Amino acid sequence: MNLNDPSLLCSNAYVNGKWIAAQENGIDVSNPADGAIIAAVPSLPQEEIEAAIAAAKAARADWAARPAKQRAALLRKWHDLIIENADDLAQILTAEQGKPLAEAKGEILSNAAYLEWFAEEAKRVYGEVIPTPSSDRRVIVIKQPIGVCAAITPWNFPNGMITRKAGPALAAGCPIIVKPASQTPLSALALAVLARRAGLPAGVFQVVTGKASMVGTVFCKSPDIAKISFTGSTEVGRWLIRESADDIKKLSLELGGNAPFLVFEDADLDAAVEGAMIAKFRNSGQTCVCANRIYVHESLAEEFANRLAKAAGNLAIGQGTEAGVEQGPLIDMAAVDKIEAHIADACDRGARVLTGGQRHALGGSWFEPTVMVDVSPQSRVAREETFAPLAPVIAFKTEDEAIALANDSEFGLAAYFYSRDLARVFRVAEALETGMVGINTGLIANEAAPFGGIKQSGLGREGSRHGIEDYVEMKYLCIAGM
Ligand SMILES: NC(=O)C1=CN([C@@H]2O[C@H](COP(=O)(O)OP(=O)(O)OC[C@H]3O[C@@H](n4cnc5c(N)ncnc54)[C@H](OP(=O)(O)O)[C@@H]3O)[C@@H](O)[C@H]2O)C=CC1
Numbered sequence: 001m002n003l004n005d006p007s008l009l010c011s012n013a014y015v016n017g018k019w020i021a022a023q024e025n026g027i028d029v030s031n032p033a034d035g036a037i038i039a040a041v042p043s044l045p046q047e048e049i050e051a052a053i054a055a056a057k058a059a060r061a062d063w064a065a066r067p068a069k070q071r072a073a074l075l076r077k078w079h080d081l082i083i084e085n086a087d088d089l090a091q092i093l094t095a096e097q098g099k100p101l102a103e104a105k106g107e108i109l110s111n112a113a114y115l116e117w118f119a120e121e122a123k124r125v126y127g128e129v130i131p132t133p134s135s136d137r138r139v140i141v142i143k144q145p146i147g148v149c150a151a152i153t154p155w156n157f158p159n160g161m162i163t164r165k166a167g168p169a170l171a172a173g174c175p176i177i178v179k180p181a182s183q184t185p186l187s188a189l190a191l192a193v194l195a196r197r198a199g200l201p202a203g204v205f206q207v208v209t210g211k212a213s214m215v216g217t218v219f220c221k222s223p224d225i226a227k228i229s230f231t232g233s234t235e236v237g238r239w240l241i242r243e244s245a246d247d248i249k250k251l252s253l254e255l256g257g258n259a260p261f262l263v264f265e266d267a268d269l270d271a272a273v274e275g276a277m278i279a280k281f282r283n284s285g286q287t288c289v290c291a292n293r294i295y296v297h298e299s300l301a302e303e304f305a306n307r308l309a310k311a312a313g314n315l316a317i318g319q320g321t322e323a324g325v326e327q328g329p330l331i332d333m334a335a336v337d338k339i340e341a342h343i344a345d346a347c348d349r350g351a352r353v354l355t356g357g358q359r360h361a362l363g364g365s366w367f368e369p370t371v372m373v374d375v376s377p378q379s380r381v382a383r384e385e386t387f388a389p390l391a392p393v394i395a396f397k398t399e400d401e402a403i404a405l406a407n408d409s410e411f412g413l414a415a416y417f418y419s420r421d422l423a424r425v426f427r428v429a430e431a432l433e434t435g436m437v438g439i440n441t442g443l444i445a446n447e448a449a450p451f452g453g454i455k456q457s458g459l460g461r462e463g464s465r466h467g468i469e470d471y472v473e474m475k476y477l478c479i480a481g482m
């Protein structure tokens with residue numbers, strides 16, 4: 001890595017304003033492109049996680065008491081430093097995660113926007129005065145920070161998932177402790193370097209690294225953690241609910257998706273193919289809102305699949321650091337095993353591979369972008385999140401059938417559809433059982449929008465004015481004797 005500011009490549013955990021170096025039992029961080037070890041971060045013992053919680057608890061009252069404008073100014077400074085250092089942050093991200101540099105920089109810039117957004121939103125956490133049923137009383141609602149928060153973040157957006165959670169927490173007046181994915185802690189630690197540089201006080205923003213189950217248990221069992229925000233697998237989300245049930249802890253959960261992508265007979269086919277390319281192959285298919293199953297009206301299915309296969313077959317594959325590369329390696333070999341299993345299962349049920357279907361000649365965890373047709377709706381790929389570059393095309397006959405297929409899932413994060421019929425646009429959008437719907441677009445996340453799911457895809461929303469509500473408690477003041 002050739003960084004303008006080498007101090008951003010930090011392998012120390014950040015607790016109470018101090019850096020903690022790895023001992024001999026550190027966690028190796030490797031580059032998925034070549035397996036090379038980039039760094040080792042500490043596997044912190046339980047006492048250090050408890051120390052981080054104690055530091056956050058100690059910092060809480062001062063942080064919450066600061067005027068929102070002051071908190072906003074610090075968040076804004078952090079945001080500006082992230083933008084200034086975006087090229088270095090992108091190199092660190094690509095080195096540990098594999099995605100192309102341009103995508104890495106896109107992640108950094110588009111998610112720094114959440115810090116800016118919530119810095120502005122901090123000043124608008126309004127209460128209410130409610131007219132009462134009796135004239136001698138007044139009802140006032142105030143909103144107060146929820147308390148110390150913990151965030152557990154995944155490897156697919158190692159930078160963005162942190163700013164999305166830290167932004168609203170810090171804006172609302174809550175200290176936050178982040179436990180990044182063990183595969184990608186360096187982006188989190190670089191953010192800590194910049195948070196410190198921006199002037200965020202000790203204990204207000206901390207990054208701990210270590211064994212996930214231990215850290216998760218300490219967060220869940222600590223009476224001093226008021227809320228946990230998690231992005232990752234549904235399985236771990238479920239575990240967090242169970243583990244924190246005794247304390248009735250507040251949870252925001254952004255879990256698995258299985259996004260349907262529908263193309264109706266009145267769709268603009270070029271636009272639909274372009275949208276599917278983004279919705280499916282961004283981050284090599286490793287996003288929770290990735291199109292997982294593509295339902296196309298039977299009159300267009302073959303044509304759509306052929307065009308999609310052509311576009312997918314043209315994607316430039318290589319090291320994320322090479323200019324022009326559009327698909328990096330998958331995060332690890334388990335991801336390769338999963339896509340292979342989904343392809344084999346679909347083929348066993350009669351599907352045809354139009355492009356891809358194999359490990360890429362580059363070896364390692366690279367996999368060819370794959371498009372399949374004649375996929376059975378019963379296939380694993382239609383029922384489980386593949387989290388890899390596999391686009392299965394399934395034909396449908398009627399709008400009702402398409403909606404029923406789309407909704408036939410325990411997940412409800414994102415859905416996409418393409419149609420130029422206004423009445424259908426509203427009908428389908430309202431019928432889809434997901435928290436987010438992309439209509440004639442394959443890209444839906446931005447800081448102004450409430451990102452989140454229904455069903456088993458999670459709880460809470462990130463972004464928009466709603467995002468800060470997850471980090472405040474409402475208190476009702478009943479004033480009598482007026
Ligand atoms: N919604 C999304 O954006 C994501 C969805 N996924 C889905 O999950 C699948 C598996 O990916 P995987 O990385 O294993 O996802 P996980 O849910 O296991 O990991 C996400 C985060 O949770 C942490 N974690 C794991 N176990 C625990 C625990 N017991 N207590 C507290 N924290 C825990 C991980 O830490 P550590 O890294 O140290 O194990 C990581 O920081 C993917 O194939 C995909 O389907 C995965 C990532 C993101």
Ligand SMILES: O=C(O)CCCC(=O)O
Nearest residue numbers: 156231286287288289445
């Ligand atoms: O995969 C996720 O967990 C978030 C996706 C963010 C985005 O779409 O930019």
